[in-house]
Amino acid sequence: MVNTRSLRFKLAAWYFCTVAAIFALAAGGYWLAVRSALNSALDQHLRFRVIGLGEYLEHAQSPGRQDIASRLEQIDRLGELYQVFDGDGALIAQSYNLARRGARGRPPRDLGSEIRYEAGGPPDFPLRLAWQKVTIAGRPVIVGAADPQRKYAGVLSAFTSVLLISTPIILLLATVCGLRLGRRALAPVARITEDARAITEQNLSARLAVPDSRDELQQLSETLNAMLNRIEESFSRIRQFTADASHELRTPMTLIYTAAQYSLRRERSRDELVASMQQIQRESLRTTALIDDLLRLARGDAAGQSAPLRPTDTEPLLRDVAEQARTMAADKNIDVQLQVAADPLPVLANEATLRRLLLILVDNAVKFTPRGGSVTVKGSRDATHVTISVADTGGGIAPDDQGHIFERFWRADKVRAREAGGTGLGLPIARQIAEQHGADLCVESEVGGGSLFALRLPARTVEPTDAPVLTSVSPS
Numbered sequence: 001m002v003n004t005r006s007l008r009f010k011l012a013a014w015y016f017c018t019v020a021a022i023f024a025l026a027a028g029g030y031w032l033a034v035r036s037a038l039n040s041a042l043d044q045h046l047r048f049r050v051i052g053l054g055e056y057l058e059h060a061q062s063p064g065r066q067d068i069a070s071r072l073e074q075i076d077r078l079g080e081l082y083q084v085f086d087g088d089g090a091l092i093a094q095s096y097n098l099a100r101r102g103a104r105g106r107p108p109r110d111l112g113s114e115i116r117y118e119a120g121g122p123p124d125f126p127l128r129l130a131w132q133k134v135t136i137a138g139r140p141v142i143v144g145a146a147d148p149q150r151k152y153a154g155v156l157s158a159f160t161s162v163l164l165i166s167t168p169i170i171l172l173l174a175t176v177c178g179l180r181l182g183r184r185a186l187a188p189v190a191r192i193t194e195d196a197r198a199i200t201e202q203n204l205s206a207r208l209a210v211p212d213s214r215d216e217l218q219q220l221s222e223t224l225n226a227m228l229n230r231i232e233e234s235f236s237r238i239r240q241f242t243a244d245a246s247h248e249l250r251t252p253m254t255l256i257y258t259a260a261q262y263s264l265r266r267e268r269s270r271d272e273l274v275a276s277m278q279q280i281q282r283e284s285l286r287t288t289a290l291i292d293d294l295l296r297l298a299r300g301d302a303a304g305q306s307a308p309l310r311p312t313d314t315e316p317l318l319r320d321v322a323e324q325a326r327t328m329a330a331d332k333n334i335d336v337q338l339q340v341a342a343d344p345l346p347v348l349a350n351e352a353t354l355r356r357l358l359l360i361l362v363d364n365a366v367k368f369t370p371r372g373g374s375v376t377v378k379g380s381r382d383a384t385h386v387t388i389s390v391a392d393t394g395g396g397i398a399p400d401d402q403g404h405i406f407e408r409f410w411r412a413d414k415v416r417a418r419e420a421g422g423t424g425l426g427l428p429i430a431r432q433i434a435e436q437h438g439a440d441l442c443v444e445s446e447v448g449g450g451s452l453f454a455l456r457l458p459a460r461t462v463e464p465t466d467a468p469v470l471t472s473v474s475p476s
Contacts, residue, residue: 007182007186007189008179008182008183008186009182011178011181011182011185011186012175012178012179012181012182013178014178015174015177015178015181015182016171016174016175016178019170019171019174019177019178020171020174023167023170023171023174027163027167030159030163031156031159031160031163034155034156034159035156038152038155038156039128041152042128042147042149042151042152043117043128043130045147046117046128046129046130046145046146046147047115047130049080049130049145049147050115050130050131050132050143050144050145051115051132053075053080053082053143053145054132054134054143055134056071056075057071057072057084057134057136057141057143058134058135058136059071065092065093068084068092068093068136068141069092069093072084072093072095075095076095076096079097080095080145081095081097081098081127081145081146081147081148082094082095082098082143082144082145082146083095083098083103083105083107083143083144083146084141084142084143084144085106085107085141085142085144086139086140086141086142087139087140087141087142089106089107089142092141098146101121101122101124101125102122103120103121103122103125103127103146105120105121105127105129105144105146107131107142107144108131111131111132111133111142112133113133115130115131115132116130116131116132117129117130117131118131119149120146121146121148121149125148126148126149126150127146127147127148127149128146128147128148128149129144129145129146130144130145130146131143131144132144188211188213188217189217191209192208192217192220192221192224195208195209196208196224199228201235204228204231204232204235205232207225207228208221208224208225208228209221210222210225237408241408245290245294249287249290249291252283252284252286252287252290253283253287255279255283256279256280256283256284256287259276259277259279259280259283260276260280262276263276263277290425293425293426293429294425296429297408297425297428297429297432308350309348309349309350309437310348310349310350310351311346311347311348311460312346312347312348312349312350312351312354313344313345313346314344314345314346314347314349314354314379314386314388314457315340315342315343315344315345315379317351317354317355317358318338318340318345318358318377318379318388319338319340320355321355321358321359321362321377322336322337322338322362322377324359324362325362325363325365325366325375325377328362328363328366329366329369329375332366332369332370332371332372332373333371333372334366334369334371334372334373334374334375335373335374335375336362336366336374336375336376336377337374337375337376337377338376338377338378339376339377339378339379340378340379340380341378341379341380341381342379342380342381345379345380345381345386345388346386346459346460347386347437347457347458347459347460348437348457348458348460349437349457350436350437353433353436353437354433354437356429356433357429357430357433357434357441357455358377358388358390358455360426360427360429360430361390361430361453361455362375362377362390363426364426364427364453365390365391365392365394365451365453366392368392368394368395368451369392369393369394369450370393370394370395373392373393373394374392374393375390375391375392375393376389376390376391376392377389377390378390378391381459382459383459384458384459385456385457385458385459386456386457386458386459387454387455387456387457388454388455388457389452389453389454389455390452390453391450391451391452391453392450392451392452393450394450394451395447395448395450396445396446396447396448396449396450396451397443397445397447397451398447399446402443402445405427405443406427406428406430406431406441407428408425408428434455437457438457438458439455439456439457439458440454440455440456441453441454441455441456442454442456
């Protein structure tokens with residue numbers, strides 16, 4: 001059973017309709033052209049005859065009925081069809097075959113020197129007539145030559161029969177060719193479909209065959225392969241993220257279990273129990289922080305889960321963040337400086353999430369800056385953007401590592417980062433928050449020369465606090 005909704009059937013139907021329409025137009029055009037050519041040939045033949053008949057009659061001695069009739073007797077025996085009228089339109093002579101058919105035509109009025117053509121004759125014997133005015137012995141005479149219109153009707157009828165007979169043959173061929181064309185045209189699509197169906201989560205590395213045809217099918221295959229590359233990368237990131245999250249959660253849970261098992265194995269002193277409980281508490285806090293970071297990343301990845309944005313002045317926010325940074329840096333005797341080049345620094349932002357981004361940057365700067373170093377928080381503005389930067393005098397980031405610092409769970413020095421309490425999710429969260437604000441977060445660093453993280457946000461005019469809430473676009 002033919003599937004009328006299939007693309008193959010639709011392609012065959014369109015091909016059939018197109019061929020049928022072209023054939024109908026071509027056949028109609030050819031038929032009209034043949035009829036016009038036959039009529040032209042008939043008129044040309046009549047032209048020669050009426051001119052010859054007029055020249056023949058011009059040699060008559062007088063325009064009288066007897067003289068003209070006697071002169072036309074020989075022509076009448078040849079079966080010619082003619083009529084001759086005087087200047088007043090009275091019939092002078094007529095061929096026997098026209099008289100026998102009852103043809104009683106009249107010449108056209110106001111006939112000049114030109115030859116005029118017209119249709120006439122009785123219904124059962126249609127004629128094509130040519131008229132010309134000649135002069136016999138100084139008197140005008142109208143001469144007419146006629147030919148049956150069916151003289152060439154046989155040719156036109158035969159041509160019409162050929163068209164009628166060839167129509168179903170051509171339409172049948174159009175149907176067969178349409179179906180074959182649909183099958184051949186869609187064969188590459190069928191192969192692409194089969195190859196795509198064979199790709200599952202177990203063999204995401206497989207790709208579609210790309211034909212070297214330089215057409216839409218090649219573009220389709222390349223586009224699907226590019227999509228499969230993105231899907232494979234997404235799956236790989238999800239698998240890696242799941243494995244890393246499991247590993248990160250397993251370590252503190254193992255420590256909690258070990259501390260609890262150690263406390264329960266035998267009687268312990270109070271000091272030993274307190275030490276075990278403190279270790280459990282530390283690992284529990286670390287696990288809670290890790291779970292919070294994972295939830296925040298998951299919510300940020302979900303479409304439509306970004307926080308609402310409001311017009312915000314970041315200058316007071318920078319002062320608060322710098323003050324918190326001083327508190328963090330007090331134990332390491334790190335100098336925290338705030339440099340604000342403009343007042344205010346208006347942006348469209350969610351203050352809570354933007355604060356978390358800045359705290360992540362200053363927390364990292366304090367953690368990886370040696371004792372006695374410095375951290376600088378700076379805010380500036382130009383005509384279109386507000387730039388917030390956090391610079392430190394730490395050990396810096398190697399060039400090979402700078403491309404990975406925003407990857408989840410990535411840490412250049414995992415032992416040092418774990419000792420500092422890091423989970424490897426701070427900078428990915430910061431990048432995600434920046435994307436939610438339509439901002440750019442970049443890093444400049446060199447080994448031994450410290451690091452500078454710069455956040456570039458679109459500048460906005462500060463609105464009243466009761467301004468309508470604008471929702472940011474979720475990152476793609």
